[in-house]
Amino acid sequence: MDINAGDTAWMLASSALVLLMTPGLAFFYGGLTRAKSTLNMMMMSFVTICIISILWTLYGFNEAFGDAGSNGLWGHLNWNGMTAAAMATFGTGTDKIPMVVFAAFQLMFAIITPALISGSIADRTKFMSWSIFITIWATLVYFPVAHWVFDFGTGAPDFEGAGWLAKWGVEDFAGGTAVHINAGAAALALCLVLGKRIGFRKDPMRPHNVPFVLLGAGLLWFGWFGFNAGSALTAGNLAGIAFMNTQVATAAAMGAWLVVEKLRDGRPTSVGAASGAVAGLVAITPACAFLTPLTSILLGLIAGAVCALAVGLKYKLGYDDSLDVVGVHLVGGIIGCLYLGFFSTAEINSGATNGLFFGGGASLLGKQTVAALSVFTYSFVIAFILGWVINKTIGFRISAEAEVDGIDLAEHSETAYEFDTQSSGGAIPSGHLTGVHARAEETQS
Numbered sequence: 001m002d003i004n005a006g007d008t009a010w011m012l013a014s015s016a017l018v019l020l021m022t023p024g025l026a027f028f029y030g031g032l033t034r035a036k037s038t039l040n041m042m043m044m045s046f047v048t049i050c051i052i053s054i055l056w057t058l059y060g061f062n063e064a065f066g067d068a069g070s071n072g073l074w075g076h077l078n079w080n081g082m083t084a085a086a087m088a089t090f091g092t093g094t095d096k097i098p099m100v101v102f103a104a105f106q107l108m109f110a111i112i113t114p115a116l117i118s119g120s121i122a123d124r125t126k127f128m129s130w131s132i133f134i135t136i137w138a139t140l141v142y143f144p145v146a147h148w149v150f151d152f153g154t155g156a157p158d159f160e161g162a163g164w165l166a167k168w169g170v171e172d173f174a175g176g177t178a179v180h181i182n183a184g185a186a187a188l189a190l191c192l193v194l195g196k197r198i199g200f201r202k203d204p205m206r207p208h209n210v211p212f213v214l215l216g217a218g219l220l221w222f223g224w225f226g227f228n229a230g231s232a233l234t235a236g237n238l239a240g241i242a243f244m245n246t247q248v249a250t251a252a253a254m255g256a257w258l259v260v261e262k263l264r265d266g267r268p269t270s271v272g273a274a275s276g277a278v279a280g281l282v283a284i285t286p287a288c289a290f291l292t293p294l295t296s297i298l299l300g301l302i303a304g305a306v307c308a309l310a311v312g313l314k315y316k317l318g319y320d321d322s323l324d325v326v327g328v329h330l331v332g333g334i335i336g337c338l339y340l341g342f343f344s345t346a347e348i349n350s351g352a353t354n355g356l357f358f359g360g361g362a363s364l365l366g367k368q369t370v371a372a373l374s375v376f377t378y379s380f381v382i383a384f385i386l387g388w389v390i391n392k393t394i395g396f397r398i399s400a401e402a403e404v405d406g407i408d409l410a411e412h413s414e415t416a417y418e419f420d421t422q423s424s425g426g427a428i429p430s431g432h433l434t435g436v437h438a439r440a441e442e443t444q445s
Contacts, residue, residue, distance in 0.1 A: 015101070026042040044125070055139065062076055064151065105233075123205075124398055126398055228289075275311070284296060
């Protein structure tokens with residue numbers, strides 16, 4: 001096989017970087033929850049690695065990227081597709097990589113997308129019901145939508161076997177629609193199905209471990225370079241553009257979020273810094289290879305400020321999105337998707353369509369709007385129906401008693417923090433708790 005060793009090495013490294021994002025997400029979400037929910041929250045991310053890896057190998061890759069028999073909505077179901085991929089190549093000319101490497105790279109996208117949903121239903125979700133949900137949702141929603149957006153089939157000019165959005169000319173370099181709008185819509189549906197947490201808007205539900213939040217955000221930022229720059233599929237100029245744009249947009253979004261906090265609340269917070277960074281990463285995802293660095297900074301500023309305001313919508317509209325998946329991923333994904341309709345430029349990427357402000361008219365903006373609405377509607381409807389059915393049959397939400405006592409004990413018979421350090425096994429008298437132990441005890445109560 002005629003393989004480009006440098007591109008292959010870059011794609012293997014990018015795949016590992018994207019996989020790291022899911023443990024990073026686990027730390028980010030785990031730190032944002034109360035102490036009694038930490039393990040369950042992190043396990044909801046880790047179990048997606050287990051389940052989606054198997055599904056992707058069995059049929060997911062073929063459903064998303066199988067061109068033979070594609071109708072634009074899904075690929076094909078071929079049980080030996082991954083075996084065939086191990087013997088094939090992907091790409092053209094001197095840029096070919098093993099097909100199995102491309103499949104591994106796309107697998108990491110498939111893993112993190114359902115994991116993103118979990119933050120909206122923290123503190124109250126049965127672990128087995130969650131596992132069943134992501135199995136079916138990935139099959140019915142993520143794999144087909146990945147085909148819509150990411151599968152270009154045979155490429156120009158006929159795009160045989162391509163997904164309908166890719167063939168139509170929708171721009172989404174690394175997953176603003178397929179990942180973030182997709183996950184955000186499902187997150188909104190599930191938090192509506194499960195209802196509000198006990199004590200929502202009454203009890204303090206502050207993050208129990210802010211260093212975890214910052215660690216998780218840092219791992220996400222680091223891994224996102226594989227997510228975005230890796231989507232170039234070659235170690236070349238396009239990867240460099242995506243890399244730089246990712247960095248500057250994320251930095252700008254963090255700054256914008258902190259400014260909003262300062263003006264609104266009087267003080268910028270570390271949780272705000274982490275959330276702003278994630279908002280910037282989300283918004284730049286679809287646009288990273290179609291913008292100049294200057295317009296990437298503007299995108300980051302817009303996304304950081306708007307998402308900082310959007311997270312408050314749950315209090316005005318009455319839905320309990322526990323960790324602001326809707327406000328960050330759905331809103332940020334829509335911003336990044338629509339922004340391309342204004343600022344995409346062929347000067348940066350010869351395969352891009354010029355946006356409205358670069359002389360391209362409103363055509364691209366119309367396509368980006370249809371893409372965002374289509375993915376949102378499809379994901380929301382399927383997730384809502386699936387969540388409702390699970391809730392009415394085996395149950396999706398834990399009991400009120402288990403929620404109050406702590407989902408970690410109820411679902412996993414474990415706790416994230418063990419404060420009983422006496423050799424006799426007796427409990428530490430409450431008066432002896434000091435520092436972080438006292439604060440954690442207060443949080444768990």
